[in-house]
Amino acid sequence: MTRRDSVRGHVVLLLLCMVFLVAAIAVAGTLGATRLARDVGVLTEDLRSAAYSNLALRQRLSEAQADARGWALSDGSGYADAYRLALSAAEVEIDRLERLVADDPAMRPKVRAEVRAARGWMGFSQRVVTGEAGPYRPAYLTRGQRLFDAFLDRHQEVSEGLDGEVDALVAQARDRVRATVGFVVLTSVLGLLATALLGLRLVRRVSEPLHAMQASVERLSAGDLAARVTTTGPREVRRVAAALNALAVENQESRGREAQVVDRLRALDRAKDDFVSTVSHELRTPLTSIAGYVELFADGFEEGCSAQQQGMLTVVRRNVDRLRTLIEDLLTLSSVEAEAFRTSFDVLDLSHLATDVAHDVADMAARAGVRVHTSGPGYPVLVNGDAGQLSRALLNLVSNAVKFSVDGGEVLIRLTDTDGNAVVSVVDNGLGIPSPELATLGTRFFRASNALEAEIPGTGLGLRIVQTIADNHGGRLVVESVEGQGTTARLVVPRALDGVARVPAGGIKRPETAITPE
Known part of the structure; x- marks a missing residue:
């Protein structure tokens, strides 16, 4: 007899399957969530910051270009300071952008090309604005525009590269979510199938002997003292069946003793009823005689009795009435307790x-x-x-x-x-x-x-x-x-559910008046 051949063993195995199922789902969900969180972190931190810096770099250089053109087309007052501030802000964005893509081998060359194009335009525009290139000539505007357009081309490549990486990360995260969900669903289905098979096996091994046990118990309840329970199934069920069989044997043996006890109790009950009836009837006769003689004595000697003697007669009458009432109450109580009515x-x-x-x-x-x-x-x-x-x-x-x-x-x-x-x-x-x-x-x-x-x-x-x-x-x-x-x-x-009120033959009185409504 092994532990597996018991209800406890089956339940433990079922619980282990459920624990394995929950653990597998938890591990798969944790791994998927961790990788997804990492991808989302890269997407939301590095790439988003790089895209923002790239856009800010274009914005700052566009402002610097506008200031440089304004300086060239006017007397230069009011544009030089704004131009320098825009270039300083552009340098900050260049440093940030290079730092953000330092670990990205795909984006690093593109950012370097963009930075070279940006610094080429920035160097040329600085020589023109500061006068290091000599007197200003209209050809400077054409050359500066070509350099700025080259920067815009490199900027567009960087933007497209960042967008491509974002799309790739989103697709990768989507694939991982699908894989995680698929694994969880597959594990759940397999686990549920295994749990269902084990549960059905447990139910079958327990329910079949229990149904047989129920049938045997019903036979015992119906009076078939020879009915016995089949001892099959898991260990606990067999123990219950053995205990029921032992109880059935003991019940069969005790039925004979019980019949004897019932017969003796019935005899005692009849003896009690006979005793109460006999004593009550035997007491009625002398009480009737005593009451009669007391009344005769009172009628014959009423005028010659002293007050003390009258008091004694009153006491005798009262006690005779009390005994008579007690006898009637005892007979009534014996009758109603017997439920004979x-x-x-x-x-x-x-x-x-x-x-x-x-x-x-x-x-x-x-x-x-x-x-x-x-x-x-x-x-x-x-x-x-x-x-x-x-x-x-x-x-x-x-x-x-x-x-x-x-x-x-x-x-x-x-x-x-x-x-x-x-x-x-x-x-x-x-x-x-x-x-x-x-x-x-x-x-x-x-x-x-x-x-x-x-x-x-x-x-x-x-x-x-x-x-x-x-x-x-x-x-x-x-x-x-x-x-x-x-x-x-x-x-x-x-209350009676239905029916018509009636009085048994020779029954109770029916007065003319009835109970008045409230």
């Missing part, structure tokens, strides 16, 4: 359920001096659910709001349709819940500290039942509260 889901109008609950707590609210109000959107709000369980959840929320409200308080049951969800908000202005205790709401048997201090009866299972019912309906319960200001509990249930 899921098979009886119907399309329901949540507004009717909320109205029913408002009527159910009317007497309780009246005794507590609490007003209950309802509001809704004014049209059916349909949900998929169990009517009895949703009614129980709403009843728990509303009865809690009434129970924890102060005398003269108000409870609002508000139904809204928001973002595909039906939301029933129960708002009160009662005791509220301390902020540190909000995180523990919904745990079994939890009751707020201020409720315990106020000695408000309860089992601590109401919100747990509501949360479980909400979870089983795909919804949630949200509680917001401020101590001393009140509580808002929101039951959120997904």
Whole structure:
């Protein structure tokens, strides 16, 4: 087993090809750019400067010639100084031009010829202007013009030579650019072909065993415990295949143990349900007897009971009611946690359920001096659910709001349709819940500290039942509260996509009044 027979080896080889490709392109580009920069430097520095000096030399000698002619055709005043300045400037340009073409064997002879012609005219014109040639004669103009024309001819040859070298350098730079681009393109194409071939080979060697592995995994997921993965391909893929095969063997062995565990858990669950049901029913009978005898005792001895005895009877009644409520809550919680009611889901109008609950707590609210109000959107709000369980959840929320409200308080049951969800908000202005205790709401048997201090009866299972019912309906319960200001509990249930609301046979009440629009 070699490194080349692995995904890592293939990837490294692929990366090396890419690095070689990039390096080749970089070297070719650098060399081409360097040579091109050198040519451009020669073109822009030496040749351009030489052409400028050559042009300046002609300009200065033309000015000197004009001054010499002016001196000859006049009395000479005002031209001699300008003539000398032009000659001095011409000498400067001659020196610069010779220096610039000193390393150019093609242009050096031409520049020398131009300089000789220029100095020939300059020497002749100086002898005439200074008087060294004797009295001025018209023939001097003709001879001077011939010398100047000879200079112009040599000047033209130099200009054409410089232009020719510029054209040659431009053509050479163009050829080098083309060669560099061609090399880069060729290298890129070859590199891309090599990279593509290596990539395809890597993909084929990896993808084929992976597809086979996927098929085997799908067979395992479908329950075919005898399915196994073929151990082919690169080293890493073979290791994964071997690990999956080991996992499949372990899974096959654990399925038997899992079946035994599931059977035991089911037996324990049935035992738990039987225990809760049995204990609850067994407790109901003595509680009913105790409650009956307490009422008989109170009716038979009401006039002869002392205040202390009346207080004891009240305590007994309160504890009997508390035990009865606790038993009912335990049975309800056991039922909703078992999710046994899921098979009886119907399309329901949540507004009717909320109205029913408002009527159910009317007497309780009246005794507590609490007003209950309802509001809704004014049209059916349909949900998929169990009517009895949703009614129980709403009843728990509303009865809690009434129970924890102060005398003269108000409870609002508000139904809204928001973002595909039906939301029933129960708002009160009662005791509220301390902020540190909000995180523990919904745990079994939890009751707020201020409720315990106020000695408000309860089992601590109401919100747990509501949360479980909400979870089983795909919804949630949200509680917001401020101590001393009140509580808002929101039951959120997904809306039914379509359907007609109906009530199961022998189901919930249908009052004449409905929730009024907001």
